Amino acid sequence: MAGETPRIALVLDATGAAAERHAQALGGFLRDGLRFSPEHPADAVTHLFYAEESARERLLALAPTRLVRLVRAPPHRPDLMAAALAAFAAGGGAELFVFGGPLGAESAARLAARSGGGVLTGVLDAVAAAGALSCRRHVSSHHLIGRFELRARPWCVTLDAGWLDAGFEPPAEHVVQASTELREDDSSAPRLCDDVEVFEPPATSDLEAAQFLVVAGRGAGGRAGVERIATAADRMGAAFGVTRPVVMNAWAAPDRQIGVSGTRAAPAVCIVAGSSGAPAFLWGVERAGFIVAVDTDEHSAMAGEADAVVLDDAVTVLEALADIVARERL
Amino acid sequence: MTALRIAVGFKVTPDYEALRPADWARAATGPSAHGEAVRYVRRVFNVFDEAALELALRLRDARTERGLETSLVAFSVAGREADPFLATLQALGYEGARVEPDADLDFAPATTAALVAAATRHLGGEVLLLGSRCGPGDTGLVPFLAAEALGRPSLPGVTAVEPAADRLRVTFSAGDQPLRATIAPPCVLAVGNALVSLLRVPTLKDRLATRDRVVTTLTPADLGVDVPAALSREPSALVGLETIDRSRAGVVVAGASPAEEARALYEEHLHARLERI
Ligand SMILES: Cc1cc2nc3c(=O)[nH]c(=O)nc-3n(C[C@H](O)[C@H](O)[C@H](O)COP(=O)(O)OP(=O)(O)OC[C@H]3O[C@@H](n4cnc5c(N)ncnc54)[C@H](O)[C@@H]3O)c2cc1C
Ligand SMILES: Nc1ncnc2c1ncn2[C@@H]1O[C@H](COP(=O)(O)O)[C@@H](O)[C@H]1O
Numbered sequence: 001m002a003g004e005t006p007r008i009a010l011v012l013d014a015t016g017a018a019a020e021r022h023a024q025a026l027g028g029f030l031r032d033g034l035r036f037s038p039e040h041p042a043d044a045v046t047h048l049f050y051a052e053e054s055a056r057e058r059l060l061a062l063a064p065t066r067l068v069r070l071v072r073a074p075p076h077r078p079d080l081m082a083a084a085l086a087a088f089a090a091g092g093g094a095e096l097f098v099f100g101g102p103l104g105a106e107s108a109a110r111l112a113a114r115s116g117g118g119v120l121t122g123v124l125d126a127v128a129a130a131g132a133l134s135c136r137r138h139v140s141s142h143h144l145i146g147r148f149e150l151r152a153r154p155w156c157v158t159l160d161a162g163w164l165d166a167g168f169e170p171p172a173e174h175v176v177q178a179s180t181e182l183r184e185d186d187s188s189a190p191r192l193c194d195d196v197e198v199f200e201p202p203a204t205s206d207l208e209a210a211q212f213l214v215v216a217g218r219g220a221g222g223r224a225g226v227e228r229i230a231t232a233a234d235r236m237g238a239a240f241g242v243t244r245p246v247v248m249n250a251w252a253a254p255d256r257q258i259g260v261s262g263t264r265a266a267p268a269v270c271i272v273a274g275s276s277g278a279p280a281f282l283w284g285v286e287r288a289g290f291i292v293a294v295d296t297d298e299h300s301a302m303a304g305e306a307d308a309v310v311l312d313d314a315v316t317v318l319e320a321l322a323d324i325v326a327r328e329r330l
Numbered sequence: 331m332t333a334l335r336i337a338v339g340f341k342v343t344p345d346y347e348a349l350r351p352a353d354w355a356r357a358a359t360g361p362s363a364h365g366e367a368v369r370y371v372r373r374v375f376n377v378f379d380e381a382a383l384e385l386a387l388r389l390r391d392a393r394t395e396r397g398l399e400t401s402l403v404a405f406s407v408a409g410r411e412a413d414p415f416l417a418t419l420q421a422l423g424y425e426g427a428r429v430e431p432d433a434d435l436d437f438a439p440a441t442t443a444a445l446v447a448a449a450t451r452h453l454g455g456e457v458l459l460l461g462s463r464c465g466p467g468d469t470g471l472v473p474f475l476a477a478e479a480l481g482r483p484s485l486p487g488v489t490a491v492e493p494a495a496d497r498l499r500v501t502f503s504a505g506d507q508p509l510r511a512t513i514a515p516p517c518v519l520a521v522g523n524a525l526v527s528l529l530r531v532p533t534l535k536d537r538l539a540t541r542d543r544v545v546t547t548l549t550p551a552d553l554g555v556d557v558p559a560a561l562s563r564e565p566s567a568l569v570g571l572e573t574i575d576r577s578r579a580g581v582v583v584a585g586a587s588p589a590e591e592a593r594a595l596y597e598e599h600l601h602a603r604l605e606r607i
Contacts, residue, residue: 017507076504078474079483102505106486109474113440118565121469139437139571140364140466141346143354146437147570152563196511199501211607248527261523269603278347282576290603291578292595298582301351307578308599310591320592321600328596329604 006095006128006153008034008044011085011108013101014059015051015075021164022100027064028166029098029123029159037129043067045094045177047085049101051075066171072181076196078103080182082110089115089154096133099158108156118150121158133157142260142279161264165287205255205263210239213267214318215258215285217243219274219295225315226251229273232322237329241265241284243275258284271321274314277302294318332496333399334515336386337455338424339446339476340379340406342415343465344368351573358571364466365434373411375529378461382521384529385491386459387422393493403453407431407445413545420540421532427453427546433557437467437568441560443475448553450480453546456515457498462487462522473520480518485511487522 010026012019030044045067050059051074060068069088073080085097085107099108105121112119118133124145126135133155139146150157207213214233220226226246233240241258242251258265259281270288274295275281282305285291293306294317303309310317348371349357357367375383383404390400404419405427406412416426429449435442450458458480463470477484487503494512501510503522550557583598585591 017505022505102486102507105470106474106477106484109471110478112565113475113478116563119471120566121471134569135566136572139468140354140357141468143346143349143574144358144364144466145572145574146467146568147572148566149569150566152565156565196509199508199510212604248525250525254523254525257523268607269600276347279574279576286576290599292599293580304580305576305578306580308581308583308595310583310585310595312588312591316588317592317595320589321596323589324592324596325600325604328601 006041006155007093008041008096008098009085009088009094010044010046010064011081011097011099011101011104012046012048012063013081013099013103013107014055014062015049015073016102019059019101020062022104023062023064023170024166024168025159025163026098026100027168027170029163030064031168032166033123033125033159033163034098035125035127037127045069047071047088049073049081060174060176062170063174064168064170066173066175067177068174069177070179074182074184076103077182077184078106079110080184081107082114084180084182085111086114089117095153095155096128097154097156099156104158108158111154112156115154116152117154117156118152119156120148120150122160123157124160124162126157142283161260165264165266206239207241207256207258207263207265210265211268212236212238213241213265213270213285213288214238215241215243215270215272215275216246216252216314217273217275217281218245219314220246220251221274221315223249223251225274228315229318232318235322236325238271239267243281260284271318272302272306273318275302276300277305333401334393334456335401335403335454336389336457336459337450337453338379338382338386338402338404338459339449339472340383340404340415340461341376341464342373342406342408342412343376344371345374346465348372355573358573361437361568361571364571365436368466373415375415376461376464377527378521379464380529381524381527382459382461383419383424384526385488385521385524387530388526389491389493389498390423396493398493398496401425403427403455405429405449405453407435407442407449416545417537417540418529418532420543420545421536422530425453425546426543427548429548429550429553431550431557433561438561438564439467439469439471440475440564441557443472444479444555444560445550445553445557446472447476447479448555449548450476452548452553456517458482458518459488459491460518460520462520470520473518477518480516482516482518484518484520485513486520488519489522489524490526491519
């Protein structure tokens with residue numbers, strides 16, 4: 001099969017939250033993230049897994065490719081999804097599976113294990129050439145990028161969270177190639193639970209949309225310092241986020257966390273006060289138009305990762321700035 | 331199910347934050363250079379594994395209060411660098427075991443998962459708690475591949491586990507969606523951003539009492555895993571590493587006092603930009 005152009009399947013898990021963003025990530029990746037050498041592939045097909053019949057038409061409209069295979073599946077059953085895709089792969093249906101959605105990583109892992117294929121998570125970009133898929137992804141807590149090769153097919157990959165912001169218009173029309181339903185007893189693994197309950201709305205956040213963002217790090221010194229920076233942010237009309245240690249010390253609520261295990265923001269202006277700028281944090285603000293660091297240590301990594309640096313106490317500088325901004329702007 | 335055995339698989343990793351940019355540049359010169367560059371850095375529990383280890387202790391405590399029997403075993407596929415960590419865990423009430431791999435498994439999630447699954451079978455553990463991901467690979471594949479090898483279901487992003495009669499009440503998250511469910515083991519739980527993130531510290535008394543307890547050492551052969559064969563089937567291969575340039579201008583804003591600095595910052599850098607928002 002080497003040298004042949006692989007057939008591509010996008011796998012959209014729309015049984016859970018945020019189907020629209022995951023659909024955009026898949027579409028954006030297909031458009032910008034995937035290269036083939038020498039030939040480009042023919043049409044890709046989207047396997048769209050959905051749980052509720054009433055949502056079918058709305059979800060179908062999100063599919064990033066024109067060709068769609070609809071699969072109704074019970075929620076929270078990545079094992080069933082993997083079994084269905086393994087059958088599709090075995091029948092020569094596709095050699096590259098790109099997964100999106102909450103159950104993507106587990107489905108990808110289980111599909112690769114069942115079909116003897118390759119698997120990689122968090123892919124930034126991929127090139128298919130000479131019978132291998134070469135992918136780049138973050139490693140070592142975002143300190144480095146690793147280049148990986150997948151040889152055995154099918155190739156099963158999930159995408160870096162950065163693709164969630166790819167921005168992608170789905171095709172205006174879809175062609176449904178097949179429409180099937182998965183039943184629980186098709187499964188090999190036993191059912192884990194049948195009372196999955198959504199007990200909170202999905203974490204939507206003002207931080208993602210914020211144009212002006214202030215972030216407090218451990219350098220704020222404690223709960224009082226964090227609260228003073230939060231007040232200063234509020235006075236300036238800025239959204240307020242924090243680093244992981246601030247959450248872990250219970251100086252701020254978990255939904256305020258910025259970084260790889262929190263929110264990824266994209267403000268025009270971002271002020272980072274009292275954070276050393278570790279890569280796992282910086283990922284959350286690196287798309288900012290302009291970054292200011294306030295840090296007492298001129299050697300902190302954050303100083304080099306900012307456009308402008310104030311080498312002074314985080315709380316004092318932020319309060320002084322809030323006095324000025326509140327007076328001049330509001 | 332009254333008695334429950336909980337296994338926790340953990341990894342100790344170099345403290346990546348203790349590395350300087352020059353160390354990372356050296357680490358990026360090749361797949362084997364990575365291990366060299368981080369060799370002498372101090373070791374820490376992988377953050378998610380530390381949370382998993384504490385969650386398991388809390389689950390045991392909560393079950394004990396309800397008169398439910400619980401045993402704990404912690405294991406790592408690792409060299410001797412894991413031994414001090416295993417000693418701490420034994421002082422906290424864990425049985426400790428170490429699987430001595432005869433190869434570098436840093437970028438080998440499938441081989442690691444095969445050993446993790448086999449160790450779980452060998453040591454017992456209807457509940458296998460793992461972390462969501464760990465360095466340097468950060469793939470997050472081990473929990474799912476181990477679940478697949480054990481024929482068990484799994485849950486991602488677990489943040490709390492409580493007893494619910496003889497079952498477990500698990501809070502987890504799929505994507506960004508917080509969920510809760512009652513589950514019946516056997517299962518694999520991958521611990522995510524739990525607020526409980528720090529492992530308790532054993533008392534000196536507990537340390538002394540468990541000082542002479544030995545850590546069970548197992549080889550892949552004991553577990554029936556052929557590591558070279560598994561490595562040859564790894565679903566991906568690391569072929570290179572790159573550093574990431576995140577540098578910006580870093581213009582220092584001057585001023586004799588914080589108020590002056592704030593004034594200069596506003597006038598030179600922020601005023602026009604904030605006007606445009
Ligand atoms: C798997 C994983 C996921 C992670 N996810 C995230 C994440 O999503 N978000 C996140 O933030 N982190 C995350 N981290 C942690 C991350 O690696 C760093 O540990 C964390 O970002 C450090 O937080 P900090 O910069 O606030 O604290 P520190 O690193 O302690 O930095 C404090 C800074 O404050 C400065 N300072 C001290 N006193 C003052 C003062 N008076 N005024 C001004 N400055 C002062 C210091 O010079 C220093 O630069 C993750 C780590 C791992 C391993
Ligand atoms: N060498 C190892 N020994 C024991 N458990 C491991 C090992 N490597 C990974 N794990 C477990 O698998 C989880 C996810 O790791 P990974 O899939 O490699 O990102 C970790 O948080 C650990 O719980």
